[in-house]
Amino acid sequence: MTTFPKRIALLGSTGSIGRQTLDVVRRFPEHFRIVAMAARSNVDLLAQQVQEFQPELVTCFADTPEVEAKARRLLPQALIGEQGLLAVATHSDADIVVAATSGLVGLMPTLAAIGAGKTIALANKETLVMAGHLVTQAAQRVGVPIYPIDSEHSAIWQCLRGEETSSIHRLLLTASGGPFRATPLEELKTVTVKQALAHPTWSMGPKITIDSATLMNKALEVIESHWLFGVPYEKMEVVVHPESIIHSMVEFIDGSVKMQASLPSMHLPIMNALAYPDRLDSAETDFIRELRWADVASLHFEDLDLERFPCFRLAVEAGKRGGTYPCVLVGADEEAVELFLTRKISYIEIAQLIDAALERHQSIEQPDVAATLDACAWARRTVRELWKKRA
Numbered sequence: 001m002t003t004f005p006k007r008i009a010l011l012g013s014t015g016s017i018g019r020q021t022l023d024v025v026r027r028f029p030e031h032f033r034i035v036a037m038a039a040r041s042n043v044d045l046l047a048q049q050v051q052e053f054q055p056e057l058v059t060c061f062a063d064t065p066e067v068e069a070k071a072r073r074l075l076p077q078a079l080i081g082e083q084g085l086l087a088v089a090t091h092s093d094a095d096i097v098v099a100a101t102s103g104l105v106g107l108m109p110t111l112a113a114i115g116a117g118k119t120i121a122l123a124n125k126e127t128l129v130m131a132g133h134l135v136t137q138a139a140q141r142v143g144v145p146i147y148p149i150d151s152e153h154s155a156i157w158q159c160l161r162g163e164e165t166s167s168i169h170r171l172l173l174t175a176s177g178g179p180f181r182a183t184p185l186e187e188l189k190t191v192t193v194k195q196a197l198a199h200p201t202w203s204m205g206p207k208i209t210i211d212s213a214t215l216m217n218k219a220l221e222v223i224e225s226h227w228l229f230g231v232p233y234e235k236m237e238v239v240v241h242p243e244s245i246i247h248s249m250v251e252f253i254d255g256s257v258k259m260q261a262s263l264p265s266m267h268l269p270i271m272n273a274l275a276y277p278d279r280l281d282s283a284e285t286d287f288i289r290e291l292r293w294a295d296v297a298s299l300h301f302e303d304l305d306l307e308r309f310p311c312f313r314l315a316v317e318a319g320k321r322g323g324t325y326p327c328v329l330v331g332a333d334e335e336a337v338e339l340f341l342t343r344k345i346s347y348i349e350i351a352q353l354i355d356a357a358l359e360r361h362q363s364i365e366q367p368d369v370a371a372t373l374d375a376c377a378w379a380r381r382t383v384r385e386l387w388k389k390r391a
């Protein structure tokens, strides 16, 4: 039987997933309590959240001296600096850690949380992509569960309840196709950051939104599925579904297909991960609207256009090759997306730089944590150097 309230440590409280997690906690105070929270630079919002949720521990990474000064002024009780994420992830009062920072910074706190025996509610997909073997082995060793928050994985997780992995014929991950699904190929050379950030169905942080535009996000999700559900790459397919209402499907060996549908809102997968094995009543919320027949009357599905989205092939290939290739993928992507967001490279150069970094890499098998982080750092440096040579 579940004991409520569950006590939550929230990594990335000021982000898109972090804020939606707090919406859920705010709505179900008898079910959840925030005991610790961490953010990087949005001190104003973090201070408001601390005021409202009264965590026992708050930390701010503070990536510049200005942010640090502000954090010391507005949050004198906060732990400042890089140790903060680890302290939040291992807080002794937390039952469950919501891993919702963006990018590769998610790995170490997630491993630390597992080591401390915490249940993981995982939004940060980069963690499993770059270190799937380390994270899943650690979780198995300690005996802690990893509940997915990513919408596709939440859908698959729900479809698999009561089923055997041996009954899976294939996983079908849906992809919205992003803002450039139908853009003439020639125009992709000149698309802007603003256009790339205009996701057709989801409102998310900038890194994942650009990954959705390049379809890197979907490839990361294929790799994430491999680790979460233990399904080989040959048994996974991606189908473009522009409405983002079917969040993914599982086809079983007898031909039956289960799919999970809901309007695009991350509140539902967050609620699912936090409340598992229970389900909370969404009628009690103002952020989840029930699905009406009109919403599903006209749904569309298309094949994925691999020529349009070179990042997809590059990334799945890196996942299949294994070793340190997935670490390089995550590091190179993080750097290339940063260069694009700061308007230093064009949209099509994202894939070119990631490709060049993967080409140059000498992979090692079964990397440990240090080798994983080294490979990510090497990839970031390599992308930056390649860009400087071009510029």
Ligand SMILES: NC(=O)C1=CN([C@@H]2O[C@H](COP(=O)(O)OP(=O)(O)OC[C@H]3O[C@@H](n4cnc5c(N)ncnc54)[C@H](OP(=O)(O)O)[C@@H]3O)[C@@H](O)[C@H]2O)C=CC1
Pocket: 011, 012, 013, 014, 015, 016, 017, 018, 038, 039, 040, 041, 042, 043, 060, 061, 085, 099, 100, 101, 102, 103, 105, 123, 124, 125, 126, 149, 150, 151, 202, 203, 204, 205, 206, 207, 208, 266
């Ligand atoms: N948004 C979504 O709908 C979905 C997101 N995900 C995944 O969830 C993760 C989070 O995404 P999203 O919420 O969109 O991202 P955002 O960019 O909106 O938020 C990122 C959060 O992480 C914090 N953060 C970043 N670096 C650090 C650091 N070094 N120390 C402490 N905090 C840090 C940010 O703090 P600050 O704001 O102060 O800078 C912010 O709170 C990503 O891995 C993404 O792929 C998966 C599925 C859906």
Ligand SMILES: CC(=O)[C@@H](O)[C@H](O)COP(=O)(O)O
Pocket: 150, 151, 152, 174, 175, 176, 177, 178, 202, 208, 211, 212, 213, 217, 218, 266
């Ligand atoms: C909400 C969520 O889970 C995102 O990861 C979503 O999948 C992004 O949409 P795309 O299908 O465009 O990548």
Ligand SMILES: [Mn+2]
Pocket: 150, 151, 152, 221
């Ligand atoms: Mn997703």
